[in-house]
Amino acid sequence: MPQTLFEKVWNAHLVRPESDETPAVLAIDLHLIHEVTSPQAFTLLRERGLRVRHPERTLATMDHNTPTTPRDANGVIPVTDPQARAQLSQLEQNCAEFGIPLYALGTENNGIVHVVGPEQGLTQPGLTMVCGDSHTSTHGAFGALAFGIGTSEVGHVLATQCLLQSRPRTFAIQVNGQLQPGVTAKDIILAIIATIGVGGGTGYVVEYTGEAIRALSMEERMTICNMSIEGGARAGMIAPDDTTIEYVAGRPFAPKGRAWDAAVERWRTLPTDEGATYDRTITLDASTLAPMITYGTNPGMGIPITESVPDPASLDDPGARLTLDKSLRYMGLIPGQRMIGHPVDVVFIGSCTNSRISDLRQAANLMRGRTVAPGVRVMVVPGSQQVKKQAEAEGLHQVFLSAGAEWREAGCSMCLGMNGDQLKPRQYAVSTSNRNFEGRQGPGGRTFLASPLTAAAAALTGVITDVRTMLS
């Protein structure tokens, strides 16, 4: 029977299939952990006297609760928050005790967990991957089945390298056509979420297909899969092709020699078979998309940048009306108001959605030789130390610095504002991250999600700007 990409990966990892009484037992190839969602899982192991079954299929990094401030004279990134220090040293201790490799703060391979995996060549087609982090969906860009789990489940995987899972349904999102200049992968995914809603993908694994997806680079595909969870989907996947294989080739953990040839042969069998069916399908046309921006407090509240803030009165459902009204009040926006021209206090370029080298290149290209608008704080936070190094080798940091932006150490930073990189109450930010929830980037802070290009445009003009008017 013809199978989808998801079905092939799922079936290949069944230790025990689902029954009426019990969920499936799914084998996990790669488990990524970080400091925030793992400590209580290690406590569980200790309480039960359990070992980590496969430390060599586990990798830890520090990213969420780490400062992005400059290094001291000894090259060390100082951690001043005592709680953060305790959490980071707890991870260090846990990794040492259980034999798990750790990319510690400031070391050469450290960075955001979803940037590090692909860049090290650990993320590969056909794998099952989990992490105590909802944006694990990022790794699906390679044709891996990758999804976020809770801390109890982190404990399950540490102890057994398996997970109990009920089988999700399949959802194909086909994106046809060609993107117009100034419109990016971020705009595709924001448009998708605006279409299906923040709960539209719940219970599904999405496969992104179509000409527009095929044309994307791996980094752009990661941007798309990253935000699958913002549509509620458990995971997002893209079938591996030449683009995927070229990206993985030669990376530190990629298979080598004959193992490489065997892996490529296996990966070639993964794409969805002709005639396989999905539980749900929608189609979008990339050529009609404009740069997107969010106006509200969830990622589904996005519109083409040229449009105006919607009116709660136009909604029939009382619950939805109340929710939108509450959102707009939080955002300080008036129904019918145009988005273009709205003032911005902060621009954040970073996060596992858009902090890779190609994102930084795009932003730098627009900002080269220009200056940040007066009064606007612009933070550029590379996704990893490797991205930082590459950007510096290309001189991108000089472009940002001479424009008047901050060039910081790698980490999650203002994406979740856990490390003190926060908006002040009532500040407006254009952010390349993935969540515009109330207070996400700092209590009372107000976030407009957009692409790196749109963010760079706002940095230069100080207001929400259609980047297409700035492209030569």
Add this chain to the structure above:
Amino acid sequence: MEPITTFTAKAIALPIDNIDTDQIIPARFLKATDKQGMGDALFADWRFDAAGNPRPDFVLNHPEAAGAEVLVAGHNFGCGSSREHAPWALRGHGFKAVISTYFADIFRNNALKNGLLPVTVDAETYRQLVSLCEEGMGTTVTIDLTSLILTLNEGNRQVAFPIDSFARYCLLNGIDQLGFLLQQEEAIAAYEAEHPALVQTIA
């Protein structure tokens, strides 16, 4: 874990759709390495102003919210981050169940592992619950995990609710899912014998 069978409790309503886990517990409260005190951070930015004073208009700060063990909340509750701190905070505050028309995936999974029941109801039951809560300063409901029936004690309504059958079995018997997984050792070992590691993090 304590077995859960049936309980009757006061419900209060927070009728907002898409309540995300950043609202349930903001990121700055995730710095702990244990589960203690999470209940104090529940809905922190909705409950308290910047100076830490309770906001009188927020439902958890109303006098009638005291002792409530069931939260009635809008569509797609628990979307966003995978943080299990969200159910820990709800449990820590004393909630035993959340009733909504829809739950986000990871939240539902996390809740079930912490003795917090995600009870999904139809839109009409939800609306009735919200108006009962609003009229009566809270309302009493009975949640029976044995029969999978939710009773609106003041609303003359009984509805069935679905719950994952394995999670229900674990909750009814007070056993945790890790125990079940550990019992699969033979099957896991057999699988691993046939499937060598595809990737290794230690060279």
